[in-house]
Amino acid sequence: MTRIDxxxxxxxxxxxxxxxxxxYGYALPFPGGGDLAPVGxxxxxxxxxxxxDGAGEPLPDALVELWGPDPDGTVPRVDGSIRRDxxxxxxxxxxxxxxxxxxxxxxxxAGHWYARTLRPGPRGSCAPCLxxxxxxxxxxxxxxTRIYLPGDEAALAADPLLARVAPERRxxxxxxxxxxxxxxxxxxxxxxxxxxxxxxx
Amino acid sequence: MTLTQHDIDQEIAAAxxxxxxxVAEGAPVEHHPRRDYxxxxxxxxxxxxxxxxxxxxxxxxxxxxxxxxxxxxxxxTETDNDLTRQHTGEPIGERITVxxxxxxxxxxxxxxxxxxxxxxxxxxxxxxxxxxxxxxLDPHFTGVGRTLTDxxxxxxFTTVQPGPYPWRNHVNAxxxxxxxxxVFGTAFTQxxxxxxxxxxxxxxxxxxxxxxxxxxxxxxRLVATxxxxxxxxxxxxxxxxxxxxxxxxxxxIEEGR
Ligand SMILES: [Fe+3]
Numbered sequence: 001m002t003r004i005d006x007x008x009x010x011x012x013x014x015x016x017x018x019x020x021x022x023x024y025g026y027a028l029p030f031p032g033g034g035d036l037a038p039v040g041x042x043x044x045x046x047x048x049x050x051x052x053d054g055a056g057e058p059l060p061d062a063l064v065e066l067w068g069p070d071p072d073g074t075v076p077r078v079d080g081s082i083r084r085d086x087x088x089x090x091x092x093x094x095x096x097x098x099x100x101x102x103x104x105x106x107x108x109x110a111g112h113w114y115a116r117t118l119r120p121g122p123r124g125s126c127a128p129c130l131x132x133x134x135x136x137x138x139x140x141x142x143x144x145t146r147i148y149l150p151g152d153e154a155a156l157a158a159d160p161l162l163a164r165v166a167p168e169r170r171x172x173x174x175x176x177x178x179x180x181x182x183x184x185x186x187x188x189x190x191x192x193x194x195x196x197x198x199x200x201x
Numbered sequence: 202m203t204l205t206q207h208d209i210d211q212e213i214a215a216a217x218x219x220x221x222x223x224v225a226e227g228a229p230v231e232h233h234p235r236r237d238y239x240x241x242x243x244x245x246x247x248x249x250x251x252x253x254x255x256x257x258x259x260x261x262x263x264x265x266x267x268x269x270x271x272x273x274x275x276x277x278t279e280t281d282n283d284l285t286r287q288h289t290g291e292p293i294g295e296r297i298t299v300x301x302x303x304x305x306x307x308x309x310x311x312x313x314x315x316x317x318x319x320x321x322x323x324x325x326x327x328x329x330x331x332x333x334x335x336x337x338l339d340p341h342f343t344g345v346g347r348t349l350t351d352x353x354x355x356x357x358f359t360t361v362q363p364g365p366y367p368w369r370n371h372v373n374a375x376x377x378x379x380x381x382x383x384v385f386g387t388a389f390t391q392x393x394x395x396x397x398x399x400x401x402x403x404x405x406x407x408x409x410x411x412x413x414x415x416x417x418x419x420x421x422r423l424v425a426t427x428x429x430x431x432x433x434x435x436x437x438x439x440x441x442x443x444x445x446x447x448x449x450x451x452x453x454i455e456e457g458r
Contacts, residue, residue: 002421002422004443006308012306013418013445014232014306014422014447015443016419018394018395018410018414019244023327023332025330025331026329027318028319054245055246065392067266079271080275081270082272085278089280089287123264124261124262124264125261125263126261135394137243138244140234140238140244144266160260190247197249197251199254200255201258
């Protein structure tokens with residue numbers, strides 16, 4: 001059952017995914033979860049958008065996690081995203097100096113989310129992008145997608161994943177430049193303009 | 202039209218039979234629920250209709266998704282894994298110890314990664330604003346914990362037995378007692394959010410969320426085992442629950458570095 005016998009590889013089978021449910025809101029989100037960028041960093045960008053269901057209604061209970069490299073394309077290896085205060089047992093938050101690369105944001109009552117992070121640098125053959133994991137009530141298995149930043153058309157054209165996405169759907173993976181370092185990225189779980197979701201194998 | 206447990210039972214049975222038929226005809230075993238599982242009504246408008254685009258991680262060892270965020274001692278405090286010690290008073294309920302190992306698909310321990318849990322109190326009430334259930338709140342229980350796995354991939358929580366609670370999927374819908382788990386692996390591709398159940402709960406067959414895992418063996422893996430050796434004398438009952446992460450991760454040999 002739930003005691004896995006690691007001497008028998010055939011018994012090492014995945015634990016099934018389950019929905020995050022409606023009541024995670026007091027447990028998983030944390031203050032400053034979307035403020036990844038160290039204070040005053042020149043490569044700071046703002047990302048914002050909505051999460052919509054198949055009826056076009058915004059989700060007030062979606063959870064968005066972001067994970068990405070720093071502006072040099074280096075993967076951060078520093079902890080401290082959810083620093084706790086050993087004195088009070090309460091939440092202390094990021095220190096505003098180190099970049100952990102990871103953030104977590106719950107959509108607000110209007111289904112809106114935002115994050116301030118650092119502009120990701122290119123890594124490997126990929127155009128600069130952030131990795132996204134979406135959770136919600138009603139979603140039995142989380143969804144992966146990516147946020148590509150517009151601007152460098154040559155890099156986007158050379159990206160191996162974008163090259164395999166149907167041209168009419170490619171735009172769902174590319175944020176819209178709203179000026180002053182702000183980008184819009186809406187996530188549509190179903191229906192018209194459905195976001196391209198990814199499966200890693 | 203009022204949606205009854207009987208209606209949901211029939212939908213659960215139909216989805217289960219369809220899965221068994223697919224497997225009998227040679228389809229692969231499904232370890233995870235399908236996102237489109239109508240007996241869980243919230244899934245109807247929230248699952249993509251387009252198939253996901255596959256990313257073969259072996260094509261690009263530099264993928265950021267082959268790494269995971271780091272968590273460390275700064276991210277937890279001493280009492281974070283003891284949900285009975287987070288307030289000045291003692292929470293109401295049967296104290297339990299929940300422990301197990303975090304493993305990858307090769308059975309190797311996943312060390313130093315973050316496990317977060319949240320749960321209802323012993324009366325079946327979450328300390329969540331939008332929660333409508335009129336069972337009592339417990340001023341001495343929030344129901345949130347976190348820990349880092351140790352060098353052997355082990356984790357351990359002290360908490361109280363959560364109660365079952367009603368929800369509004371259909372008339373007389375009740376969730377079996379469960380603890381929610383959020384887990385990170387060595388790669389972001391291994392990210393997992395799931396729920397742990399307790400053995401022999403009579404609500405199992407009625408719950409569309411548990412039954413969304415249509416494979417019988419996979420569903421069993423969500424149920425902890427009572428473990429007398431984990432029970433703490435004069436204090437708590439012990440449950441063992443190992444977690445196996447799915448999803449590809451970096452294989453250093455293949456990378457040749
Ligand atoms: Fe729950």
